[in-house]
Amino acid sequence: MSQPRQLVQPLLQQFQELFVISKLVGVLPQDLEQLRQKHALEKSRNGMFYMLGVLVFYVLLYNLLIFWFGAEDTSLKASQSTLTFVIGLFLTYIGLIMMVTDQLTGLLNQGQLGELYERIRQVDERLYLEQCLVDNSSISKRIRVMIALTFIFEISILVSTYIKLVDYTQVLSLLWILTAIPTFINTMDKIWFAASLYALKERFEAINATLEDLVAEHERYRDWLYKAENKFSDETEPPQYDSNLEYLYKELSGMDRASAGKNKVAPIAHSLNSFGESVQEPRKLQRANTNRMINLAPESELSNAAKVEVKLNNLCQVHDEVCEIGKAMNGLWSYPILALMAYGFLIFTAQLYFLYCATQGQIIPSLFRTAKNPVITAIFLMYTSGKCIYLIYLSWKTSLTSKRTGISLHKCGVVADDNAVYEIVNHLSLKLLNHAMDFSACGFFTLDMETLYGVSGGITSYLIILIQFNLAAQQAKEAIQSFSSFNETAGLVGAATEIDNVSSTLYSLVTTMMTPISLT
């Protein structure tokens, strides 16, 4: 181990599998060996060149794909449904744009990302000194679940579309596989964000839990005092040993009582580096345990104003630092998130609109052929919206958890009911109030559930309007057709769309606006 004095397991240890995949597909350029050895993300020149190469390769291939499948769209142009055509045209490149944003941001931020995780590690160390450990093991489980879900969704969409909707007799139709690449890369990038965000949320929860534990401990202490006033009882007070024996005592008998006791200090035993640091670990553990033992004989920290001031101050500083990390993280991912949200919104609307078009028997752009099948559409929408909603939900939850700290802090004050403690708490509380952490996408909108509500409303209203226009256009077309059977000149307009595109659109616009009157 290159770093001998690591108190805590670094967070990045949980990210190893994810990093290998991201490195492979070109989401992140950092050095793999450094991560394996030092658990740190380091800049890597080779990785950068590899990623740039991958990026160019993807862009070229994707353009080839668009060129190949765009050839099928001539009938769409001819069929005169301008709205569908224009929407298809606009959204052709949105997936690519999203992917390029992700990759370029990954390239630009390659140094800062490492710093971010280093800061998280430092926070962990400080939390450890305050006797609250954060359990990182659930993060790797989450990452695995998310990766598995990504693969399931991508593969099911890809395979079902390929079998059902793509003409696989031609060799070049294999290009269709490329459509999965932008979404896949994007998802990998967002899993990084989601997992890190979840880690931050856990930090906040750990801080809150520590504060709540202080309160509970003090209440126990008060009860004990109350009882002690009535009658002296031996049961509540454990026998006093010297500090070495206390550890033994705890090992032998007090395990249950100790775990029910003060902080839920999870033993660090599951960490891998305990093998390398076997000399270091037990001393630390013992220190934590002796504290617990002392606390077991109810001596609340909250009754000691000086001690509590240090503790609360430290916790607030850690909270501040976590907030800062959150802001930094939000800054790093702001453009990718904005791109993702824009993508989610547009694609969701377009997919539903194309689904409607397909059910009406109209031609839809070939890149959106998934919309021809309702089941595939449902899976696709679930995948896209799941990505967006999960990020939004997580940001919202994290921000709420950070706000919760203030409440827990005040509980400490109220339960201690001491003037000095009140003063500390009030001071820190004001500080916390100013540390509101809100995640936003480039500052355009905050990432919370209210935005989701607004967006869902937006999608519905756009969808209704789009369908309305589509209906009107269909009716106009029918009107033209019936009209052309009477009038030869009108027939000319209908047939010569390619020459006279402008006039025909104008004509359909006029008829569109007139339909409500003309058809009744």
Place this chain on the structure above:
Amino acid sequence: MQAIGLIPLNRQLAESSVIMDYALMLIMPILYLICYLGINLSQTFGLPFLDACNSVCRLSNNLFMHLGAFLYVTIIVLSLYRRKNFFVEFETRLKEIDAVIKKCSKIAELEKIRVQAVKHSVSYHFTWIFVCCTFTFALYYDTKELYITFGEYAFIPFMVSSFPYLAGSIIQGEFIYHVSVISNRFEQINKLFEKINQEARLRNAPLTVFDIESEGKKQQKKGTATTKETLANEEKLANEMKRQKSKPAQNEDDENEFNSSEEEEDDIFDYNDGLMSENPNNTSEANLPDLFQLHDKILSLSVITNAEFGPQCVPYMAACFVVSIFGIFLETKVNFIVSGKSRLLDYVTYLYVIWSFTTMVVAYIVLRLCCNANNHSKKSAMIVHEIMQKKPAFMLSNDLFYNKMKSFTLQFLHWEGYFQFNGIGLFALDYTFIFSTVSAATSYLIVLLQFDMTSILRSEGLMTDIKLNSEASMNP
């Protein structure tokens, strides 16, 4: 309610057979699912499969049915998820809170004010009568029409038409009940705060400053001592509660249909013992730390309640929204033009209107109560600020009370940022939600009313000679 399967049986008992309780919850949903699937798979007993039902009728009926299924299934899943221990926890926490409130009101000698306060206003009873009437009418109309159409099989289509909305409304009723309990506690706390506030005004005389110095210290001691007396007090209070139970309750019975017997006790607060003498030295500011803790406890209780019922609000509000929009749409575009032509069509449109009205009433009550609870909790902070501004005597003695109150108001600021009644964060449950939904509904309606229904109606043979009239109404 337990029979309809929305709440686990024996919800107040912590230990009882789990299987029995939850099995009962499953009866109704299974029955519903059988009816729903039966109608959709066998294509009988459903309105859409009758010959008399035209395309508009079929479409709207299908929408109503599937929307109801969505509502019911989400609600049932969420209530299965919501375990019994919520109810147990709610009750235990409530009892704790009530015990402290009683203790505080004893110290504050609030019993005389209390006597008048229990009475509910006329609007409260009126609301209940109104809601009951709406529901009875809705159910009566639906069953009557279905009975005419299907005879003795009317139960099956009824299960898919009205029942989901009824179940959803009942869940909301439960939410309403819990929120009203919370709101009630906030009111009580506010009264206690107000009492301190009034006393502060009375005792502001500068002459008594010297006395107060010692008194303040006394009270401070008392403040810490009271917390230790909690256990002893609780026993006393329990006895008192029993005594009160035996007394004939002369208060207005404000119970709604959801209230349990426990709730009745909670609302009776008049200590008519007359044993407590008017002691001018007995001060209520000793309550302050307890009150602050109480406020905090009630707020965390509302967090739990909101976590339980908030998610169920979302499908309900969505269903209410959709039904209302389509209700207006069908009423103006179909029923207004061709009413009386087809009985089934009329039935479906009226069903929409009736249920949109009913769900809107329930949604409104939910919003109003949540808003009330929020306002009450805000008011406490305001009162505390008022007390602080008056600089009453007990604050002169030391900084402790000042810091305490400051801490409380600061904590409330944190709470404000952290919690509000909401539906999983999507929207806040207060009047702003009404505004946003109304504006959204307006824009949807404007778009929806552009749909050209006349050709459809004409092809169904519903409209022949009134073409000119309809044209006039289409193009304002």
